Amino acid sequence: AGVRTPAVVAYDEALDLLPVPYAIYERVRGVPLESLRLDPDVTPDMWRAVGRDLALLHTRVMHVDPLALLRHEVPEDIRPLVELRAEQGYFGPADARWLIAWLDRLAPAVGIHRTPLQPARPLRFCHADVQAANVLVTPDSHEYAALIDWGDAQWRDPAWDCAGMPLRAAPFVLQGHREFAPLEDDETAEARVIWRHLHLALALLERGPRPDRSWGERPLGILLETLRFCKAPPSCGNWKEWPW
Numbered sequence: 001a002g003v004r005t006p007a008v009v010a011y012d013e014a015l016d017l018l019p020v021p022y023a024i025y026e027r028v029r030g031v032p033l034e035s036l037r038l039d040p041d042v043t044p045d046m047w048r049a050v051g052r053d054l055a056l057l058h059t060r061v062m063h064v065d066p067l068a069l070l071r072h073e074v075p076e077d078i079r080p081l082v083e084l085r086a087e088q089g090y091f092g093p094a095d096a097r098w099l100i101a102w103l104d105r106l107a108p109a110v111g112i113h114r115t116p117l118q119p120a121r122p123l124r125f126c127h128a129d130v131q132a133a134n135v136l137v138t139p140d141s142h143e144y145a146a147l148i149d150w151g152d153a154q155w156r157d158p159a160w161d162c163a164g165m166p167l168r169a170a171p172f173v174l175q176g177h178r179e180f181a182p183l184e185d186d187e188t189a190e191a192r193v194i195w196r197h198l199h200l201a202l203a204l205l206e207r208g209p210r211p212d213r214s215w216g217e218r219p220l221g222i223l224l225e226t227l228r229f230c231k232a233p234p235s236c237g238n239w240k241e242w243p244w
Helices: 044-060 079-087 093-110 158-162 167-180 186-207 219-231
Strands: 008-012 022-025 124-126 135-137 144-147 154-156
Touching: 044 124, 044 135, 044 144, 044 158, 044 167, 079 093, 079 186, 093 186, 124 158, 158 167, 158 186, 167 186, 167 219, 186 219
Parallel strands: none
Antiparallel strands: 008 022, 124 154, 135 144
């Protein structure tokens, strides 16, 4: 499809040489973006390049064997998860009501409870873990080098590929994507990105602190990033149209 990722040099799942499956990939001359600890605003062109690669992924990878055997994920209603987290004491009932009211506004754009007259949004092949730890860049110029770690790849709404990264990177990623091709139901893509970020934070919330894990697996960081983003959403795209 043209997506920049390390080529597979060798792969063995038959346990011919080792008692476990193994794979060997070509080496990419780069470092994980997360290791540089840069704000998204410092590397907008790099994130746009990621968006262009995601557009290639979403439009050129076909639904054929063996890829068709991967998971098919459709958006789920996360409002019950908000109620559960309130019951667990992560926040109070008033906070839950406020958040659910916000999700009520976003739910139609996400496609929750579509009617028979509303066909399901086509699922696309997604990386599903585009966090900065999986984006390789050149250490000096910060140019995009490759996207790694395809262990979560699955068929789902392409807007979900903007999760895991800081929300302030998503506008650049969507810009790059749209330079090549729009997303499915492109006019609601921003709302679906917001929904997924909230979903991810709520799902991970009960894990507690994770100092040894990447940023995309730290729920409080995701919530703080959402707060920073909502304080001043960008003028590009459809961000201004959605309730904050």
